[in-house]
Amino acid sequence: MTARRPERSEAKSRDLFVRRQKTGPSAALGATVGRRSFLAGAVTVVPFVAHATPDALAAVIKEVTGGAPLREGKVTLDVPPLVENGNAVPLTVKVDSPMTTDDHVKAIHVFNEKNPQPHVFNAWLSPANGQARVATRIKLADSQKVVAVAETSKGEFWSAHTDVIVTIAACIEDVT
Amino acid sequence: MANVLVNAPKTAKKGEVVELKALIMHVMETGYRPGTNGHIIPRNIIQDFTATWNGREIFRMKMSPAIAANPFVSFSAVASESGTIAFRWSGDEGFVAEHQVAITVT
Amino acid sequence: MRGLASAAVLLAVFAGSLALAQGDGRRSGYQDMSPALQKMQDDDTANPAMLFVQAGETLWNEKAGTAGKSCADCHNDATASMKGVAARYPAVAGETGKPVDLEGRINLCRTNRQQAPALAAESDDLLALSAYVALQSRGQPIAPPNDVQLAALRAKGAEIYKQRQGQLNLSCANCHDDNPEKKLAGATIPQGHPTGYPIYRLEWQALGSLKRRLRNCVVGLRAEAWPYDASEYLALESYLMERARGMAMDAPAVRP
Numbered sequence: 004m005t006a007r008r009p010e011r012s013e014a015k016s017r018d019l020f021v022r023r024q025k026t027g028p029s030a031a032l033g034a035t036v037g038r039r040s041f042l043a044g045a046v047t048v049v050p051f052v053a054h055a056t057p058d059a060l061a062a063v064i065k066e067v068t069g070g071a072p073l074r075e076g077k078v079t080l081d082v083p084p085l086v087e088n089g090n091a092v093p094l095t096v097k098v099d100s101p102m103t104t105d106d107h108v109k110a111i112h113v114f115n116e117k118n119p120q121p122h123v124f125n126a127w128l129s130p131a132n133g134q135a136r137v138a139t140r141i142k143l144a145d146s147q148k149v150v151a152v153a154e155t156s157k158g159e160f161w162s163a164h165t166d167v168i169v170t171i172a173a174c175i176e177d178v179t
Numbered sequence: 180m181a182n183v184l185v186n187a188p189k190t191a192k193k194g195e196v197v198e199l200k201a202l203i204m205h206v207m208e209t210g211y212r213p214g215t216n217g218h219i220i221p222r223n224i225i226q227d228f229t230a231t232w233n234g235r236e237i238f239r240m241k242m243s244p245a246i247a248a249n250p251f252v253s254f255s256a257v258a259s260e261s262g263t264i265a266f267r268w269s270g271d272e273g274f275v276a277e278h279q280v281a282i283t284v285t
Numbered sequence: 286m287r288g289l290a291s292a293a294v295l296l297a298v299f300a301g302s303l304a305l306a307q308g309d310g311r312r313s314g315y316q317d318m319s320p321a322l323q324k325m326q327d328d329d330t331a332n333p334a335m336l337f338v339q340a341g342e343t344l345w346n347e348k349a350g351t352a353g354k355s356c357a358d359c360h361n362d363a364t365a366s367m368k369g370v371a372a373r374y375p376a377v378a379g380e381t382g383k384p385v386d387l388e389g390r391i392n393l394c395r396t397n398r399q400q401a402p403a404l405a406a407e408s409d410d411l412l413a414l415s416a417y418v419a420l421q422s423r424g425q426p427i428a429p430p431n432d433v434q435l436a437a438l439r440a441k442g443a444e445i446y447k448q449r450q451g452q453l454n455l456s457c458a459n460c461h462d463d464n465p466e467k468k469l470a471g472a473t474i475p476q477g478h479p480t481g482y483p484i485y486r487l488e489w490q491a492l493g494s495l496k497r498r499l500r501n502c503v504v505g506l507r508a509e510a511w512p513y514d515a516s517e518y519l520a521l522e523s524y525l526m527e528r529a530r531g532m533a534m535d536a537p538a539v540r541p
Binding site: 182184186200202203204206207247248249251253 | 330331333335336339340490491
């Protein structure tokens with residue numbers, strides 16, 4: 004008895020449902036370029052752009068803290084652990100602080116690890132805010148760590164970090 | 180006139196912490212994307228966002244290219260007195276947008 | 286007061302989406318999104334599509350063309366006159382006797398009633414107006430009209446839907462009928478019901494029409510996208526709306 008051959012279309016479609024690996028300089032430019040090169044099935048020549056590294060991340064954090072110790076705690080960094088598209092990732096930072104004249108959050112700084120540059124945003128607050136909370140939407144070029152640093156009026160630096168997995172849409176338009 | 184959507188309460192009790200939300204239409208071009216000709220599309224982002232309550236700054240934010248297009252910001256403020264909450268965005272290519280809302284604090 | 290209003294809006298949309306869990310197995314793309322994106326869509330004060338709705342409301346009231354008329358001059362308050370309209374398109378246009386989608390209908394009004402030039406496809410103005418009109422169908426069940434021309438168009442759409450194409454040699458049905466809720470390279474495959482158009486697609490970082498999304502699908506298959514004015518789009522849109530008959534509209538939606 005002859006073995007049953009899988010239906011041609013089924014075999015083909017199964018090969019496609021695989022996870023893409025993102026490597027190389029094109030990944031540094033963000034998901035968009037790497038993905039287009041992959042899906043276009045052609046080599047797209049793009050200029051190489053330096054991107055943030057864990058060292059660059061450490062450097063910008065040091066710029067903010069001036070070398071003062073960074074303590075983990077008080078800061079809640081709310082980002083979905085898995086996002087469907089890195090173009091608009093909802094992010095909320097909250098800091099546990101009474102926000103009084105004597106004890107309040109002066110600034111919140113958010114950084115990333117693998118975008119082309121390490122900054123996300125800086126926000127300056129005061130007791131006029133009542134709550135140390137900032138919500139926005141950010142871009143993440145790849146799965147990476149996001150770090151939030153809160154600077155208090157007492158000169159303390161508190162931080163939190165989270166790892167985000169960034170997936171991307173499967174069917175996109177070809178603008179090249 | 181930029182397309183802005185601000186959400187702020189019209190009234191509040193003195194001392195109440197209110198939520199202020201601001202959404203503005205802006206491309207937030209990162210300066211890292213290649214265009215159709217292969218050349219990098221120049222950066223065009225909003226860099227600074229400030230909010231004042233009767234002229235006193237209550238919030239300031241510096242945005243980077245990592246802020247998503249059509250930037251959305253939400254933050255809190257203590258309802259201190261009746262008056263005007265003013266929002267201002269500025270950035271590349273001389274972009275400036277302003278929006279004000281009135282609030283009554285009792 | 287504001288809290289109540291937005292809570293009511295949130296409840297309305299949420300209830301609408303719950304209704305989508307119809308028990309007939311059909312799911313809208315909203316249900317396949319993460320809670321964070323659902324929240325982005327539900328909050329009218331944060332949904333980026335609402336910027337376009339706001340612009341659309343302004344355009345609705347703006348006089349245009351040599352006739353110097355605004356949409357409001359004929360249609361008055363859109364919240365009343367446009368209720369349920371987007372849920373019934375594509376439909377047959379009175380003036381031409383031919384099927385047309387919502388954007389096409391808006392342009393027929395522009396050229397025939399306002400004596401103004403048609404708005405370009407995917408232009409900000411056209412998207413803003415269609416977003417504003419589509420919003421008025423929020424929560425309404427999709428109700429494509431019965432008409433012999435539309436039936437023929439839907440049949441053609443069904444054929445295209447089942448036809449393999451492109452270098453990947455896949456049909457719409459292969460993914461959206463045979464493999465929904467499974468993953469394609471990390472992304473959840475939706476059933477592909479057009480309940481939310483025009484959508485703010487995070488991939489575009491902008492609002493776009495169903496036609497634009499269909500072009501993305503075709504390019505995704507590594508097929509050559511039909512020209513912008515091709516009849517294939519209208520046929521597919523008509524078929525998709527028929528396939529989604531009864532599902533609640535959630536336009537303007539956010540999608541990844």
